[in-house]
Amino acid sequence: GIQVEQSPPDLILQEGANSTLRCNFSDSVNNLQWFHQNPWGQLINLFYIPSGTKQNGRLSATTVATERYSLLYISSSQTTDSGVYFCAVQRVGAGANNLFFGTGTRLTVIP
């Protein structure tokens, strides 16, 4: 299957700081999504972004498909941003509907 690597594995920020999370993948993809898992375990979709750039409030994401990476930017971080951020991808031409997840970046925002 496709390899999905996320970095850094852990990140601690002071409230108000900015951060960049990275997702590298080993093959061409036609589907890439970012998720946030809050401290209570709920998984929420942040972006569907197989290519290009999107913004939603303090969060934005960019995927450079030709170079096989995606970035998630968090600006002016808040304590509610704490949790684990996952990148998930589907390889072009793969068996239908297999979405592969990275191992995540655990973000802790300190007040």
Added chain:
Amino acid sequence: NAGVTQTPKFQVLKTGQSMTLQCAQDMNHEYMSWYRQDPGMGLRLIHYSVGAGITDQGEVPNGYNVSRSTTEDFPLRLLSAAPSQTSVYFCASSRGGVASGANVLTFGAGSRLTVL
């Protein structure tokens, strides 16, 4: 709308017991799937379904069975539980299947299973 509903939220089993994790969605989504989440390993796809009557295996299907008799429901069955199946299980659904490239997964709240 309730979205994706999973039951139970917590379950403790003894080795060899059987049980069913329930998943229901009220969004008329064609695609449904089950993932397991283990520490340090992200989420791994167990089984998925692209519509009623159609199921297929994901990355880690061994020890699990599924069926899809209706659009709304996608139960996951453990026929003979093993300690290696201790995990958090998530059900997810999307409108038309991730293969179509434009379908965002909606997850349930998860079911924490412990097998002793």
